[in-house]
Amino acid sequence: xxxxxxxxxxxxxxxxxxxxxxxxxxxxxxxxxxxxxxxxxxxxxxxxxxxxxxxxxxxxxxxxxxxxxxxxxxxxxxxxxxxxxxxxxxxxxxxxxxxxxxxxxxxxxxxxxxxxxxxxxxxxxxxxxxxxx
Numbered sequence: 132x133x134x135x136x137x138x139x140x141x142x143x144x145x146x147x148x149x150x151x152x153x154x155x156x157x158x159x160x161x162x163x164x165x166x167x168x169x170x171x172x173x174x175x176x177x178x179x180x181x182x183x184x185x186x187x188x189x190x191x192x193x194x195x196x197x198x199x200x201x202x203x204x205x206x207x208x209x210x211x212x213x214x215x216x217x218x219x220x221x222x223x224x225x226x227x228x229x230x231x232x233x234x235x236x237x238x239x240x241x242x243x244x245x246x247x248x249x250x251x252x253x254x255x256x257x258x259x260x261x262x263x264x
Contacts, residue, residue: 132163133252134244141234153233154180157200160240164203167243168210168258171203197232198223204239211246212259 135156136143144152161176179196186192201222208215217239225232247256 132167132240132244133159134241135237137234137237137241140237141230145233154184156233156237157183160200160236161203163252164207167256168207170210171206174203194223194226197226197236200236201239204236204243207243208239210258211243213242213246216242 140152140156144156148155158176158180161174161179165171165174165176179200182192182196198219201217201219204217204222205215205219208217217236222232222236222239225235247254250256
C-alpha cells in the first residue's frame with residue numbers, strides 16, 4: 132500500500148480537484164487493500180467507488196460502504212500484526228463531521244504501511260497474522 136498524507140487526502144486534493152480525488156482515493160484504497168490481503172477478495176474497487184458516485188445522494192449506501200471499508204482496514208491491521216485501532220463505526224460516523232472519516236481511514240491505513248518500513252508500494256510482504264495463526 133502507499134502511505135498518503137491524511138490531510139492532503141481529506142482536504143487538499145479533493146478541494147483542488149473539485150471532489151474527484153476522493154473517488155480516485157477510494158478506488159485506490161480498495162484496490163490496495165485487496166492486493167494486500169487475499170482474505171479481502173470480496174472488496175470491489177470499482178463497486179465501492181460507484182456506490183459513492185451513483186448512490187451518494189442516498190446517504191445510507193455511502194455510510195454502509197464506509198463502514199465496510201473500516202472493517203477491511205481493521206482486518207488489514209490485524210493481518211499486519213499491528214494493534215487494531217480502526218473502528219468501522221468511526222469510519223462511518225465521522226462522515227458527518229466535515230468528512231473527517233477520510234482523514235481517519237487514511238491515518239489508520241498508514242499504520243499498516245508503517246508496519247513494513249522497507250517495503251515499496253506493490254511489494255509482496257509477509258502477513259504476520261497469517262503466519263502465526
